[in-house]
Amino acid sequence: MVPDYHVHTPFCKHAQGDLAAYVDRACHLGMKEMAFTDHAPAPDGYDPTNRMDITTFQNYLVAIRSAAEARPKLRILLGIEADYYPGCDRFLASWLTDQPFDFVIGSVHYLGEWGFDNAAYRTVWETVDVTAAWAQYFRQVAAMARLGLYDVIGHLDLPKKFGFRPPPKDLLEMAGPALDAVAAAQMAVEVNTSGLRRPCAEVYPSLDLLRMCRDREIPICFGSDAHQPEEVGYAFHQAVDLARTAGYRHRVVLCRRRKQYVPLI
Numbered sequence: 001m002v003p004d005y006h007v008h009t010p011f012c013k014h015a016q017g018d019l020a021a022y023v024d025r026a027c028h029l030g031m032k033e034m035a036f037t038d039h040a041p042a043p044d045g046y047d048p049t050n051r052m053d054i055t056t057f058q059n060y061l062v063a064i065r066s067a068a069e070a071r072p073k074l075r076i077l078l079g080i081e082a083d084y085y086p087g088c089d090r091f092l093a094s095w096l097t098d099q100p101f102d103f104v105i106g107s108v109h110y111l112g113e114w115g116f117d118n119a120a121y122r123t124v125w126e127t128v129d130v131t132a133a134w135a136q137y138f139r140q141v142a143a144m145a146r147l148g149l150y151d152v153i154g155h156l157d158l159p160k161k162f163g164f165r166p167p168p169k170d171l172l173e174m175a176g177p178a179l180d181a182v183a184a185a186q187m188a189v190e191v192n193t194s195g196l197r198r199p200c201a202e203v204y205p206s207l208d209l210l211r212m213c214r215d216r217e218i219p220i221c222f223g224s225d226a227h228q229p230e231e232v233g234y235a236f237h238q239a240v241d242l243a244r245t246a247g248y249r250h251r252v253v254l255c256r257r258r259k260q261y262v263p264l265i
């Protein structure tokens with residue numbers, strides 16, 4: 001089974017289960033490698049309830065190191081999911097490079113003050129111009145790529161989570177410039193299976209978007225976005241099939257923020 005490159009821990013305050021239970025699940029599935037990528041701290045006060053505190057970060061490091069020592073047959077990578085929002089670089093630009101990360105997932109979870117993928121604010125979707133919201137989202141993805149701080153784009157078409165989408169042609173057209181920026185930044189895109197567990201009932205990104213990534217030679221990895229141990233490796237066979245259908249034959253392996261490519265089997 002391909003490695004799971006997107007796994008949370010209880011340090012973010014909204015994931016369940018011991019870190020060891022996530023590791024056990026990966027071993028049980030026969031994974032040789034996995035990565036913890038919990039929500040990065042934001043000392044500026046951005047969305048504090050959904051991330052670890054800066055004071056907890058050291059515990060996160062220690063917990064992952066001891067899990068790795070307890071399971072020498074499983075390669076456990078140290079990752080982080082860092083949000084992009086205007087001004088995030090004031091902290092992230094120095095902090096990310098000071099840590100021994102194997103890779104950094106960049107994610108957009110907010111449009112202005114609106115946590116658009118938060119179920120508590122789902123109904124806001126009924127009051128906004130859906131196409132304009134997606135356009136703003138992809139502009140932020142492009143800005144995130146241009147910042148050059150991240151290695152992997154998280155859940156590329158996250159705004160589809162609750163099923164609010166512009167006409168397909170418009171969506172792909174808006175995504176084009178963002179994906180050009182992702183390709184120029186030599187970032188990877190993750191094939192994230194958490195969308196299958198949401199109302200949209202689809203992998204992030206869609207097959208059409210994944211084909212656009214392939215056209216631009218953007219590398220891919222796979223992530224479950226597990227927030228509980230049972231979700232590790234969730235629907236990975238389906239995700240790999242989707243990637244193959246999109247034309248992918250390789251996946252990226254990350255280590256100390258460098259990329260290598262291995263055949264997709």
Ligand code: ZN
Nearest residue numbers: 008012014039
């Ligand atoms: Zn989360």
Ligand code: FE
Nearest residue numbers: 081107154155
């Ligand atoms: Fe996320």
Ligand code: FE
Nearest residue numbers: 006008081225
């Ligand atoms: Fe996540």
Ligand code: ZN
Nearest residue numbers: 081107154225
């Ligand atoms: Zn996520």
